[in-house]
Amino acid sequence: MRTRTVVLASHNAKKLAEMQALLAPLEWQVRLVSEFSREAPEETGATFVENALIKARHAAAVSGLPAIADDSGLEVVVLGGAPGVHSARYGGAHGDDDANNRKLLQALEGRSEHERGARFVCAMACLRHAGDPVPVIALGLWSGRILEAPCGNHGFGYDPLFWVPDQGCSSAELDPSVKNRISHRARATQSLLAQLRETEL
Ligand SMILES: O=P(O)(O)OP(=O)(O)OP(=O)(O)OC[C@H]1O[C@@H](n2cnc3c(O)ncnc32)[C@H](O)[C@@H]1O
């Protein structure tokens, strides 16, 4: 792939840090959508993919650059996949991680270890321009279990409650470099980059 300038279509600083770390090996010039617009488009999609496309299309339109967006969230089995696409505002206010995590613990009150299965989902969309009819879409999934109490200080969002079985700790206890090797976002990025190597961004 040729050296590129791309805009990352997120207003979440912690997510952006992970996206930038994951894209660093490409030595692309990475811009942030907040340099072009403070407005975050309304995520009206029913799926992670639709919302990633909404964000990527908005970022490409306001920047005039190829755009990469991530829409992600947590799906809990016994909650029928909730909070899902509503993960950012599950507790009420957008991005209030404490409220989101408190609501999740309440929703799983009394559930046994075997009833706390969950997975993170990350959908990434890459558009060459706002009208790109052939977006590159990539998905990453990361399975684990919801803890009964938060632990760990790394990461963001639901990380303190997300137990990673093959690591024996929560995703908030993982060193960021380890999370960036195994997370839903890492997996989606690897898939996206593999597809981009096949196409001409
Ligand atoms: O839409 P942008 O601007 O990218 O920022 P956002 O925070 O609203 O991002 P999403 O719409 O994709 O919502 C993601 C939600 O899922 C949670 N989430 C996503 N990835 C996560 C991760 O790696 N660890 C913990 N929680 C995560 C996060 O806390 C948000 O509540």
Ligand SMILES: [Mg+2]
């Ligand atoms: Mg969002």
